[in-house]
Amino acid sequence: MTTKDIGPKNPVQKGAEATIDYVDDRSGIKTGTRWFLFRNIPAGTSWFQTLGFTAMVVFGMQAITGIILAMYYVPDTKGGAYQSIEYITNEVTWGWMVRGMHKWGASVMIIVVFLHMARVFIWGAYKYPRELTWVTGSVLLLLTMFMGLTGYLLVWDQKAYWATVVAVNIFASAPILGPYIGDILRAGPEFGPATLSRFYSIHMLVIPGAIATFIGLHLYFIVRLGISEPPWSKRRLRIERDEEDARRAAAREKAKALPGSVNYPASWPVEAKEGAR
Amino acid sequence: MKPADKKAYDKDYAQAKKTGKPFFPYAIYKDTIVAGLTVVAIIILAITIRVEVGEPVNPATTDFIPRPEWYFYFAFELLKIFANQNALTPVIMATFMVPNIMIILLVVWPFIDRGPERRIWKRPFALGLTVIVTGMLCYLTWMGANSPAGVAKGSLPVSGLDEQATKGMAVYMANGCGSCHMVAGVGAPGPGPDLTNHGSTGWDQAKLIAWFKAPKAPMPSYASLPPQDLQDLAVFVGGLGTKYK
Ligand code: HEM
Numbered sequence: 001m002t003t004k005d006i007g008p009k010n011p012v013q014k015g016a017e018a019t020i021d022y023v024d025d026r027s028g029i030k031t032g033t034r035w036f037l038f039r040n041i042p043a044g045t046s047w048f049q050t051l052g053f054t055a056m057v058v059f060g061m062q063a064i065t066g067i068i069l070a071m072y073y074v075p076d077t078k079g080g081a082y083q084s085i086e087y088i089t090n091e092v093t094w095g096w097m098v099r100g101m102h103k104w105g106a107s108v109m110i111i112v113v114f115l116h117m118a119r120v121f122i123w124g125a126y127k128y129p130r131e132l133t134w135v136t137g138s139v140l141l142l143l144t145m146f147m148g149l150t151g152y153l154l155v156w157d158q159k160a161y162w163a164t165v166v167a168v169n170i171f172a173s174a175p176i177l178g179p180y181i182g183d184i185l186r187a188g189p190e191f192g193p194a195t196l197s198r199f200y201s202i203h204m205l206v207i208p209g210a211i212a213t214f215i216g217l218h219l220y221f222i223v224r225l226g227i228s229e230p231p232w233s234k235r236r237l238r239i240e241r242d243e244e245d246a247r248r249a250a251a252r253e254k255a256k257a258l259p260g261s262v263n264y265p266a267s268w269p270v271e272a273k274e275g276a277r
Numbered sequence: 278m279k280p281a282d283k284k285a286y287d288k289d290y291a292q293a294k295k296t297g298k299p300f301f302p303y304a305i306y307k308d309t310i311v312a313g314l315t316v317v318a319i320i321i322l323a324i325t326i327r328v329e330v331g332e333p334v335n336p337a338t339t340d341f342i343p344r345p346e347w348y349f350y351f352a353f354e355l356l357k358i359f360a361n362q363n364a365l366t367p368v369i370m371a372t373f374m375v376p377n378i379m380i381i382l383l384v385v386w387p388f389i390d391r392g393p394e395r396r397i398w399k400r401p402f403a404l405g406l407t408v409i410v411t412g413m414l415c416y417l418t419w420m421g422a423n424s425p426a427g428v429a430k431g432s433l434p435v436s437g438l439d440e441q442a443t444k445g446m447a448v449y450m451a452n453g454c455g456s457c458h459m460v461a462g463v464g465a466p467g468p469g470p471d472l473t474n475h476g477s478t479g480w481d482q483a484k485l486i487a488w489f490k491a492p493k494a495p496m497p498s499y500a501s502l503p504p505q506d507l508q509d510l511a512v513f514v515g516g517l518g519t520k521y522k
Binding site for chain 1 (some may be wrong): 278282283286287289290292293294295296297298299300301303304305307308310311312315316318319320322323324326327328329330331332333334343344345346347348349356369372373380383384386387388390391392393394395396397400403404407411453468493494495496497
C-alpha cells in the first residue's frame with residue numbers, strides 16, 4: 001500500500017479489500033486483470049482495430065435481446081409461433097423494439113464482421129504468427145451466417161418458410177452427405193413441427209454456444225500473440241526510411257570505391273546508379 | 278515465411294510492443310466509442326424502420342416468393358446464374374462447388390499466402406482479390422435486391438390453351454412457380470430455368486409429374502398438391518412452346 005494510505009479505513013472499504021484479496025489469493029484475478037489491462041500494445045494501433053470488439057459487443061446485444069424474445073416466443077407450427085411474434089410486436093411493452101434490435105442487430109453484425117475481416121485481410125494480419133486467429137475467425141463468420149439462416153425460419157411467415165425450404169433443399173442436394181444433412185436439418189424427410197423445434201434449438205443453443213466458444217479461442221490467440229501493428233505505422237515508416245537511407249549510403253560508398261566511376265548525387269535511386277555501372 | 282523472416286518479425290513486433298502504449302485506456306476508449314456508436318445505430322434503425330409481421334405460413338398454398346435475408350442474396354443470385362442446368366452452367370456449381378471452394382479458400386487462406394510482406398500496395402494479388410471479391414459480393418447483393426419481388430397475377434401471355442391447360446396455368450400461377458421461372462417474358466429470371474419452350478424438351482407427363490413431386494434442389498417439392506392439379510400442370514408445362522405459344 002502507498003504512503004497516502006493512512007488513518008483508519010471505513011469498514012465497508014476494508015471489507016471489500018479483504019474480499020478482493022481473498023479471491024485474488026485463490027484465483028489471481030487481480031494480477032490477471034492488471035496484466036490484461038496494462039499490457040502494452042503497439043503505439044500505432046488504429047481505429048480500424050476496433051471492429052472485432054464491436055462485433056463482440058453486437059453479439060452480446062443479440063444474446064440479450066434474444067433471451068428476451070425467447071421469453072415470449074413459442075416454436076409451434078399450428079399458429080403459435082406466428083401468433084407469439086405478433087404478440088411480441090404488437091402487445092408486449094417495448095416488444096417491437098427488442099424484436100427490431102434483434103433483427104437489425106443481425107444485419108449489422110454481418111456487416112461489422114465482414115469489415116473486420118476485410119481489415120485483417122488488407123493488413124496482412126493473418127500472416128505469421130496469427131494464422132490460427134484467422135482460422136477461428138473464419139469459423140465465426142460461417143457461424144454468424146448460420147445464425148441468420150436459422151433465425152429467419154422462426155417467425156414462420158410465408159417468405160421465411162419458403163426461403164428456408166429452398167435453402168435446406170440446397171444443403172440436401174450436396175453429393176454423398178447431402179441427404180443426411182437435409183434430414184438432420186429438417187428433423188426428418190418433411191418440413192414440419194419438428195423442423196421448427198430443431199431450428200429453434202440450433203438458433204438459440206447450438207450456434208450461440210459455438211460462437212461463444214470460438215470467440216473465446218479467437219481472443220485467446222489475440223491476447224497471447226498481441227494485436228498486430230499497422231503495416232504503415234509511424235514507427236514502421238521511420239524504420240523503412242532509415243533502411244532506405246542506409247542502402248543509399250552503402251551504394252554511394254561502393255560507387256566511390258570504384259575507380260573512374262561517376263559520383264551520383266545521394267538522392268538518386270539506387271537502381272539507377274547500379275544500372276549505370 | 279522463412280525462419281529468418283519469422284525471427285525478424287518477432288523481433289520487430291517485440292520492439293513495437295516495448296515502445297507501445299497500455300491497452301487500457303488507449304485501445305479501450307476507441308473500442309468503446311465505435312461499439313457504442315454501432316449500438317446506437319442499431320437502436321435508431323429499430324425505432325425508425327419497424328420490423329413487420331409477414332403473412333402466416335400456409336404450406337398448402339405454395340404461393341411464395343423465396344427471398345432470403347439480404348446477406349444471402351449473393352447466393353440466391355448465384356443460383357440464377359447457374360439456372361440453365363446445361364453442361365456449362367450446371368446448378369451444382371451454385372449449390373455446391375462455388376460456395377464450398379470459397380469456404381475452403383477462406384479458412385486455409387493464411388496457409389496459402391505466407392509471404393512476409395504486409396503492406397497492401399506491395400501485395401498486388403491480395404489487393405486484386407479484395408477488390409474483385411468485394412465487388413462481386415456487392416454486385417450480386419445489389420442484383421438480388423433489385424430482382425422482381427412479386428409474381429404477375431392473373432394469366433400468362435400464352436395462347437392456344439385448351440381447358441386442361443387453362444387449369445394447369447391457374448395451378449402454375451397459384452403456386453408461385455413464376456417467382457423462380459419465366460414464361461414468355463413473365464416471371465422471375467431465376468433461380469429456375471426459363472420454361473417458355475419447355476415443351477420442346479420432350480419431357481412427357483409422367484416425367485414432369487415425377488419432377489414436381491421430387492425435383493432437384495433448389496426447387497421445392499410439390500408432392501402435396503392434389504393429383505389432378507399435378508396432371509393439369511404437367512399438361513400446361515409439357516405443351517409450352519409447342520402447343521401453347
Ligand atoms: C463474430 C465474429 C468475430 C469477433 C467477435 C472477432 C473479434 C476479434 C477481436 C476483438 C479482435 C481484436 C482486434 C480487432 O478488434 O481488430 C480480433 C482480431 C482478429 N480477428 Fe476477429 N473476430 C470475428 C471474426 C473474424 C473473422 C471472420 C476473421 C477472419 C476470417 C477474423 C480474424 C481475426 C484476426 C486474424 C485477428 C488478429 C488481427 C490482428 O492481430 O491484427 N475475425 N477479432
